[in-house]
Amino acid sequence: MRILLTNDDGIDAEGLRALERIAAELSDDVWICAPEGEQSGASRSLTLSMPVRVRALDSRRFAVSGTPTDCVMLALSELIEGAAPDLVLSGVNRGQNLGEDVSMSGTVAAAMMGMAMGIPAIALSQALEVFHDAKHCAYDTAEAHAPGIIAKLVETGWPKDVVININFPDLDTEAVAGVEVTRQGFRDPGHMQAERRTDLRGRNYYWLGFTGRRSRMDKGTDLAAIAEGRISVTPLHIDLTHMQTVHALKGVLGGAPPRVQKAQS
Secondary structure (H helix, E strand, C coil), X not given: CEEEEECCCCCCCHHHHHHHHHHHCCCCEEEEEEECCCCXXXXXXXXXXXXXXXXEEECCEEEECCCHHHHHHHHHHHHCCCCCXXXXXXXXXXXXXXXXXXXXXXXXXXXXXXXXXXXXXXXXXXXXXXXXXXXXXXXXXXXXXXXXXXXXXXXXXXCCXXXXXXXXXXXXXXXXXXXXXXXXXXXXXXXXXXXXXXXXXCCEEXXXXXXXXXXXXXXCEHHHHHHCCCEEEEEEECCCCCHHHHHHHHHHHCCCCCCCXXXXX
16 A cells, blocks of 8 residues: 555654554555644644645655645645555544544544545544643554554445544553444533633733543443543544434425515514
């Protein structure tokens, strides 16, 4: 296979080095295109209002001044010479991408860009007990289990409009309790927070982040699998349409614009 690697933690991230070792077990035709610095939470953002610069580190390794989505778009359309890749791998992210994280994650967004450009894509994340905890991230767990899972996924295949989101639990390699195919979970409301601080000139500024408290974890979800020590494999679909509501609203609105009656004065 020809494989493109990217991430949202930056070209010098430890997780990208882990992903390189994972890819090396699958292929010797590996290309890398990643952001110059951290782009966590960038979601599917494209850089449209300023130039995007590319720094070639060697013939198959590029650092990009933009977002993870920029990286994949540029790699597939401009930077990779010859045939298009057979697979895009994004990660290994420092911290989990579970539940509603997937709509904000630059790691997942990069995989979605690969899918949108016709390349099968997988996002990989290594969970942390506490979000962005300063302790060592257990990339060894991802490295040990990812090659076999990826190989099985590639052999089996999946629909062209789906990306695969893999999360590895914050456990030693031998302690992992297995692999579970899951659905996306949802945390309790109020998971995010803004902390107000004051600078030396008396002006307010804010740090945005997460509370770190545990939410409910419904059986069969990505959240529950990671909490119970299993690797979570979630097929994600980019179509956000809620068909049940589509059918319900058609009964109310139909196909013609509604007429608004003016109230009698």
